[in-house]
Amino acid sequence: MNRKNILITGASSGLGKGMAIEFAKQGCNLALCARRTEKLENLKEELLKINSSINVFIKALDVTQQKDVFSVFKGFHNDFQTINGKLDRVIVNAGMGKGASIGKGFANQNLQTAVTNFCGALHQMEAAMEIFRAQNSGHLVVISSMSAFRGYPRAMTVYAATKAGVKSLAEGIRADVLKKPIKVSTICPGYIQSEMTDSIGKPPPFMISLDKGSKLLVKAINKEKANAFVPFWPWYFIKQAMPFFTLKMLRKF
Template sequence: MKKRKNILITGASSGLGKGMALEFARQGCNLALCARRVENLEILKKELLEINPSIKVFLRSLDVTIPEEVFEVFRAFNQDFKDVGEKLDRVIVNAGMGKGASLGTGYHKQNMQTAVTNFCGAISQFEAALEIFRAQNDGHLVAISSMSAFRGYRGPINVYAATKAGLASLAEGARVDLLYKPIKVSTIFPGYIQSEMTDNVAKKPPFMIDLDKGSKLLVKAINKEKNKAYVPFWPWYLFKLMMPFASLKMLKKL
């Protein structure tokens, strides 16, 4: 399997995006990182170059809810790599949020922010990434979904889970569309990995692993370029098999 050396990660200023960037830097990959909080990216860049001074790190501010901005930033990163004699190998669609609450309880604005960021923003990222990959007839598109994508959830996870289900479907559709072409599309389903999002949850989720371990496992799964991967595999693959059989009463307790 070919080595993907030049990687674009959205939502890279914190959480899984930051963790993956650190791990890819250890592997000697050049990185194009974007997020709304560019000041965090500047701090991260220093960390990355301390890990591996030989890599290239490009930064740009990006709000994935603005389609024109997504295309502009992706094309600019693509040109950055061309300027140093490289090409964009992989795009990781990671940007997302988990704001919101039960439907009809006064949190429409927050629920819509989550929907637009996680799903509509992903469509723009897919479009911009695949425009580049189709032109060069090569590339690896990675969608960071969630183990919550397999069933509906109550409360603040309702809209979040729906967007992650939509993202998984979007990725599978792209995978079908690109069948027999030298462009790979992978969907990653993380379980509970420590991040800013999990830090804001009052009750610690079960089977949660720390960010460093989770990031290593995510990168390992991404590098294998399988159609789908569950991270960590145990116990989450078993969870995926069991979820279709869970009753509504069981889901209510989650």
């Protein structure tokens, strides 16, 4: 199905920005939101240079603020109606990776990650599904992570837990609308270069460039499968092996 009008959260940098560029190349109209509006303005200019025939709408949004999420999503829906369209797809992408081992004095950072990645994602899913249910169509895309399948140590502990949570949320919504013309996809990326991975220090294993990762993400999203692993190799096979990893192996991984 051709999804012409797409909303992406966390679009000012990283995977959100990369996906916006790829969708612009495909001629999609875009609704982009993030906290850093100056970066959104620059991105809008870049996208219109890539494809001057598309429409790009931008709004500031902190996804932890529930009322703001509903207001911004409805505003974008109205924006698409002004160009004789509707909101076709929402990509729940906004998130962060702050944190440290539990009990080491970083409770505030861990809580911030938990609220942004899980509660913020819930706000986005609620707002998107309210619109999709009303129009009886749409594609909800949830960006989870390969870390969602096991618990991880150190800075990944809370992050992995939130990604497991949003994966479960997406599956629950998918079951709820199983007989409706509404699609729900969970995308689990491996390591794709971004501001988040740059902060790790030592490059993680099997990391690919943002450009390649964005292309693969968009390709997976357009297939509208229930679950996708990006890139498929080696992460699909790693996922199959993950239940057998010892905790010692997880620490190294």
